[in-house]
Amino acid sequence: MLVSEFMLQQTQVARVTPRWEAWIRRWPTPADLAAAPPAEAVRAWDRLGYPRRALWLHRAASAMVERHGGEVPRELDELLALPGVGPYTARAVAAFAFGERHPVVDTNTRRVIARAVLGHGHPGPPSTTRDLAAMSSLLPVADAAARTFNAAAMELGATVCVARAPACDRCPIAAQCAWRAAGYPDHEGPRAPRQARFEGSDRQVRGLVMRELRATHRPVARGELASIWPDAEQLDRAIETLVGDGLAVVGDDGLTLPAA
CATH class of the missing domain: 1.10.1670.10 (Helix-hairpin-Helix base-excision DNA repair enzymes (C-terminal))
Known part of the structure; x- marks a missing residue:
């Protein structure tokens, strides 16, 4: 269930289902995932979006192997201590996987x-x-x-x-x-902020760079990436944030997915 909760964050069920099924077939336990290189987790994430979730899930699997004998913990504090696990995910796993009484709010x-x-x-x-x-x-x-x-x-x-x-x-x-x-009164108070437009955003450029990195097992030179986005400044900014997030690694020959 922990895998599905990671994948379902800001992603529709219809998109998640086939990716979740493939993921579980490949890595049925936390130990199986922890034994794989982080790059393979990012590749398997494919186009679900927000690929940092793949890295966090890999790190959470490693933490479960180190701290909990390769099992998903049931205690809320232990779930919250896992990398990438926030209040919603921890409570959802504790409540739905283990039957604990915790409020779950989406x-x-x-x-x-x-x-x-x-x-x-x-x-x-x-x-x-x-x-x-x-x-x-x-x-x-x-x-x-x-x-x-x-x-x-x-x-x-x-x-x-x-x-x-x-x-x-x-x-x-x-x-x-x-x-x-009350007669369905109009809402007059503040509303939750809307998500920023995807087209033309840094998120879109990050996704394009990640697509190129997932497609190969060799370093991708900066010059090769120039063709995927016309705005060089925005492309550089996207690359910089990917490196900062640990999703890309800069080497002498170019960018790669993280190896460790």
């Missing part, structure tokens, strides 16, 4: 709470402390019931209480929804 859950409980059409900017406290106050006491509640809130937000055109006529909690009871 974008869909935040929207359901904002509407059904607070009477707002949209959630405000995310706040880990505030969001976890709000969900924790709603969770049933029993571990199994809390796990079901976490999953149900996510599913409700993903399929019924969607951002645009929510299906209120088939919502199972319509009678308890504060937003509906």
